[in-house]
Amino acid sequence: MRSFEYIRASKPEDAVRSGATIIAGGTNLLDLMKLEVMTPETLVDVTRLDMKSIDADDDGVRIGALVTNSDLAADPHIRRDYAVLSRALLAGASGQLRNKATTGGNLLQRTRCTYFTDTSQPCNKRDPGSGCAAIGGKNRILAILGASEKCIATHPSDMAVAMRALDARVEIRGHDGEIRLATLDDFYLLPGGNPEKETILGEGDLITSIHIPKPEPGKHIYRKVRDRSSYAFALVSVGGVLGIEGGKIAHASLAFGGLAPRPWRNAELEHALVGQTPDAALFDRAADILLADAKGQGDNDFKIPLARRTLKAALRELTGVSQ
Amino acid sequence: MKITLNVNATPHDLELDPRTSLLDALRDHLDLTGSKKGCDHGQCGACTVLVNGRRINSCLALAVMHEGDEITTIEGVGTPDHLSPLQKAFIRHDGYQCGYCTPGQIMSATGMLNEVAEGWPSNVTADLEGDTDLTREELSERMSGNLCRCSAYPGIVAAIFDAAEEDRPGADQKSIEEKRVAAE
Ligand SMILES: Cc1cc2nc3c(=O)[nH]c(=O)nc-3n(C[C@H](O)[C@H](O)[C@H](O)COP(=O)(O)OP(=O)(O)OC[C@H]3O[C@@H](n4cnc5c(N)ncnc54)[C@H](O)[C@@H]3O)c2cc1C
Ligand code: SF4
Ligand code: FES
Ligand code: FES
Numbered sequence: 001m002r003s004f005e006y007i008r009a010s011k012p013e014d015a016v017r018s019g020a021t022i023i024a025g026g027t028n029l030l031d032l033m034k035l036e037v038m039t040p041e042t043l044v045d046v047t048r049l050d051m052k053s054i055d056a057d058d059d060g061v062r063i064g065a066l067v068t069n070s071d072l073a074a075d076p077h078i079r080r081d082y083a084v085l086s087r088a089l090l091a092g093a094s095g096q097l098r099n100k101a102t103t104g105g106n107l108l109q110r111t112r113c114t115y116f117t118d119t120s121q122p123c124n125k126r127d128p129g130s131g132c133a134a135i136g137g138k139n140r141i142l143a144i145l146g147a148s149e150k151c152i153a154t155h156p157s158d159m160a161v162a163m164r165a166l167d168a169r170v171e172i173r174g175h176d177g178e179i180r181l182a183t184l185d186d187f188y189l190l191p192g193g194n195p196e197k198e199t200i201l202g203e204g205d206l207i208t209s210i211h212i213p214k215p216e217p218g219k220h221i222y223r224k225v226r227d228r229s230s231y232a233f234a235l236v237s238v239g240g241v242l243g244i245e246g247g248k249i250a251h252a253s254l255a256f257g258g259l260a261p262r263p264w265r266n267a268e269l270e271h272a273l274v275g276q277t278p279d280a281a282l283f284d285r286a287a288d289i290l291l292a293d294a295k296g297q298g299d300n301d302f303k304i305p306l307a308r309r310t311l312k313a314a315l316r317e318l319t320g321v322s323q
Numbered sequence: 324m325k326i327t328l329n330v331n332a333t334p335h336d337l338e339l340d341p342r343t344s345l346l347d348a349l350r351d352h353l354d355l356t357g358s359k360k361g362c363d364h365g366q367c368g369a370c371t372v373l374v375n376g377r378r379i380n381s382c383l384a385l386a387v388m389h390e391g392d393e394i395t396t397i398e399g400v401g402t403p404d405h406l407s408p409l410q411k412a413f414i415r416h417d418g419y420q421c422g423y424c425t426p427g428q429i430m431s432a433t434g435m436l437n438e439v440a441e442g443w444p445s446n447v448t449a450d451l452e453g454d455t456d457l458t459r460e461e462l463s464e465r466m467s468g469n470l471c472r473c474s475a476y477p478g479i480v481a482a483i484f485d486a487a488e489e490d491r492p493g494a495d496q497k498s499i500e501e502k503r504v505a506a507e
Binding site: 003073 | 324342364368371374378380387438441442443445451465466468
């Protein structure tokens with residue numbers, strides 16, 4: 001690990017330091033610093049800032065950026081009203097990691113692309129312009145949607161998938177102290193020609209909290225398919241909330257993990273479900289819409305049928321319709 | 324950097340490079356070598372310690388970030404003369420072969436049983452708002468952050484169940500003890 005200067009922030013202003021990198025739980029950043037994939041010169045420890053509360057009311061919940069993944073998953077409001085979020089958190093990492101990982105850090109964890117973490121390999125995300133070793137290389141875990149010719153990495157977070165389905169917004173404190181809110185759709189950028197830029201965050205921006213509106217009543221699920229049944233990243237995951245009234249789908253919000261450079265959501269798919277009577281043909285149509293633009297890269301071709309089956313299984317579970 | 328670390332209820336003044344992980348501080352600076360380094364990347368659980376009562380991987384923690392926290396290592400949960408219930412149960416059930424993962428298993432199980440007592444759900448809990456019952460499936464899921472290269476899992480599972488039974492509110496300690504004596 002390269003040496004760095006360590007600074008402990010005691011107020012948000014301290015986090016705004018030119019060239020400094022924020023550290024929260026450290027479970028992703030330290031991992032990458034050991035590999036010298038990330039080499040910050042200054043680390044600002046924000047863990048003593050007052051961003052650890054979960055405030056729920058009738059309209060929604062505000063989750064401090066430093067709330068740990070385990071505290072969030074176990075919170076009674078989250079378990080009752082935002083179950084997909086509890087489920088997604090509990091499906092991720094391990095008990096030890098969830099005790100350390102924070103809400104803000106989880107959103108900003110980096111891809112698990114094995115070339116990204118191997119500094120001997122070309123990688124546009126780590127070293128812009130060097131190329132992408134994953135295209136034509138080992139890409140079993142990488143993206144089938146939203147990728148570009150420069151990068152086919154996936155975003156690995158489970159939590160972010162649930163938050164995307166729940167219309168979460170990220171509260172950001174800018175370097176000037178100004179607060180702004182961004183939907184996750186706006187927050188995460190697609191790789192395009194600049195895969196090194198993953199979010200709208202700029203220098204001196206601090207995530208302070210996440211706001212989630214209270215979802216409409218319905219069933220919540222998070223379905224994660226992975227290589228082993230625990231302590232593994234998603235190959236494909238589906239999370240969401242769906243409500244049925246009078247035998248028809250009244251509302252549906254679904255997000256997908258493991259498929260794309262950011263938690264994926266498809267408005268057209270949800271639109272096609274609403275107002276319909278759930279049945280197998282409808283679920284197939286939904287999968288057609290999701291995967292219309294899907295592109296395999298070789299090793300990861302299997303994700304296309306896997307995503308179809310996972311979505312259909314999720315819809316069967318959400319609607320209770322097994323045919 | 325000068326810092327004070329509270330480990331096993333004892334404050335220690337240390338001069339550390341900020342790069343020092345909590346695991347390296349414990350092993351290389353405080354000579355507390357019970358916590359083990361398996362992967363150094365959060366993937367195996369051998370380095371598990373408690374920070375303010377909660378289990379974490381000490382390899383993915385900077386020592387300087389834990390000034391003021393209460394850190395508990397395997398050396399702090401029991402001594403050869405006064406073993407913790409989990410330590411005794413690991414011996415009774417042969418919860419190890421080489422023993423390398425054992426301190427991490429015991430620290431993790433210590434933290435895990437607290438989490439169950441607090442009513443935390445897990446990925447396999449059917450009802451998020453229901454009671455938390457430590458079934459076999461729950462135990463495996465909750466302990467999945469600790470790998471055992473020797474695959475001593477059957478003994479590890481039996482040991483944790485045994486210690487958990489003793490921990491259970493209203494447990495009949497006498498009959499538990501009698502059963503143990505009979506088994507031995
Ligand atoms: C073995 C292993 C298995 C895992 N399995 C899973 C899994 O199955 N599913 C899953 O979703 N995740 C998994 N993870 C990843 C884990 O969830 C993340 O490492 C964790 O959520 C990151 O949170 P942190 O607080 O530790 O972040 P840090 O490592 O502290 O930070 C991560 C990034 O966020 C930035 N940052 C942190 N807080 C803020 C803030 N408030 N404002 C601005 N920037 C900030 C940091 O600068 C850094 O770039 C796994 C990790 C490991 C090591
Ligand atoms: S897919 Fe992205 S992260 Fe992986 S090697 Fe290519 S550019 Fe790097
Ligand atoms: S050494 Fe820390 S998890 Fe493996
Ligand atoms: S006893 Fe050898 S690794 Fe577990």
